[in-house]
Amino acid sequence: MSTVEVNGTVLGVESFGARDAPLLLLAGGPTMLSWPDVLCERLAAGGRRVVRYDLRDSGGSATADPQAPAYTLRTLAADAAALAGALGGSRAHLAGIGVGGMVAQVAALDHPDAFAALTLVGTRPVAPGPPDPDLPDHDGPTMARLFAAPMPDWADRAAVARFAAAGAEILGDDPAAARATAARIWDRAPATTAPVQLANHLGTVFARLDCTPRWRERLPALALPTLVVHGRRDRFFPLGNGEALAREIPGARLLVLDGAATALPATAAAEVAAAVLALDRRAPTG
Numbered sequence: 001m002s003t004v005e006v007n008g009t010v011l012g013v014e015s016f017g018a019r020d021a022p023l024l025l026l027a028g029g030p031t032m033l034s035w036p037d038v039l040c041e042r043l044a045a046g047g048r049r050v051v052r053y054d055l056r057d058s059g060g061s062a063t064a065d066p067q068a069p070a071y072t073l074r075t076l077a078a079d080a081a082a083l084a085g086a087l088g089g090s091r092a093h094l095a096g097i098g099v100g101g102m103v104a105q106v107a108a109l110d111h112p113d114a115f116a117a118l119t120l121v122g123t124r125p126v127a128p129g130p131p132d133p134d135l136p137d138h139d140g141p142t143m144a145r146l147f148a149a150p151m152p153d154w155a156d157r158a159a160v161a162r163f164a165a166a167g168a169e170i171l172g173d174d175p176a177a178a179r180a181t182a183a184r185i186w187d188r189a190p191a192t193t194a195p196v197q198l199a200n201h202l203g204t205v206f207a208r209l210d211c212t213p214r215w216r217e218r219l220p221a222l223a224l225p226t227l228v229v230h231g232r233r234d235r236f237f238p239l240g241n242g243e244a245l246a247r248e249i250p251g252a253r254l255l256v257l258d259g260a261a262t263a264l265p266a267t268a269a270a271e272v273a274a275a276v277l278a279l280d281r282r283a284p285t286g
Contacts, residue, residue, distance in 0.1 A: 003060060004053075006082035007075070012060020012188075013053045013083070017044030022280065023089050026052035027080055027107075029098030029122075030203045031059040031188070033181050036266045042273035048280075051087060055079075055100065057199045059188045066199035072210040073127065074110060076103045081111035093280055095119035097264060098237075099206050102127065105245075109218050117279050118222070118249075121229040121264055121272075124241035125219060125248065127211030135244055139235035145170045154197035157186045164201065172233050172261030219248040225282040226252040227275055231260030253279070
């Protein structure tokens with residue numbers, strides 16, 4: 001792991017594959033560990049330089065004040081474009097997961113010359129908060145169970161890992177995988193204070209982030225090959241959100257993972273990697 005300074009900030013990055021291979025940039029949701037190691041390795045084995053990175057206020061990226069971010073969603077989109085440029089080479093394939101998928105959509109719209117292809121995983125075409133009337137909201141009973149769970153002592157690594165495992169079970173994800181990932185996220189966070197840990201584990205910065213203006217109405221203008229990946233059992237962003245993205249982005253392919261919920265499971269790595277690499281064959285070069 002290392003850092004790259006771009007757009008007036010420092011971003012934590014991790015690379016897989018040959019440095020001279022075509023760039024596949026993975027935006028965290030919010031941390032880079034939202035992307036399973038096995039998927040990154042498969043993509044690198046497919047001939048890509050895979051770089052996953054942390055969004056601001058998470059992981060190895062610069063942390064200022066997660067409770068009052070002095071940047072916007074469009075800043076995060078500009079970070080993605082600047083990082084693609086700093087890593088050099090031709091236009092990048094940009095992928096975003098969860099809230100990182102929102103960053104990726106805006107980045108592709110605002111900086112079309114930086115990217116050759118787009119992959120969106122477990123995300124939706126509108127900002128955090130109440131969705132548009134035609135989009136399914138978070139599953140109510142699931143959210144009630146999640147919010148009923150008491151917060152852990154964020155300075156206690158084991159307690160945070162147990163909390164993540166319990167949340168994963170509620171969401172329909174793999175508790176063991178969530179426990180292990182949460183421990184790694186805790187290790188990489190710059191502090192054990194609640195605001196920093198909440199930003200890293202729950203992406204709470206996005207509740208305070210200026211995500212205007214809306215971008216959904218601009219999606220039909222996207223002119224790059226796009227893959228939308230969504231778990232059929234996703235209770236946080238139900239499948240209708242991914243279906244809307246695939247419907248509104250011209251030519252987008254929708255890949256529904258029957259066994260997946262909110263997180264991207266390692267067991268889906270082969271299927272997702274194959275779809276991502278196939279998308280690259282449709283992308284422009286240079």
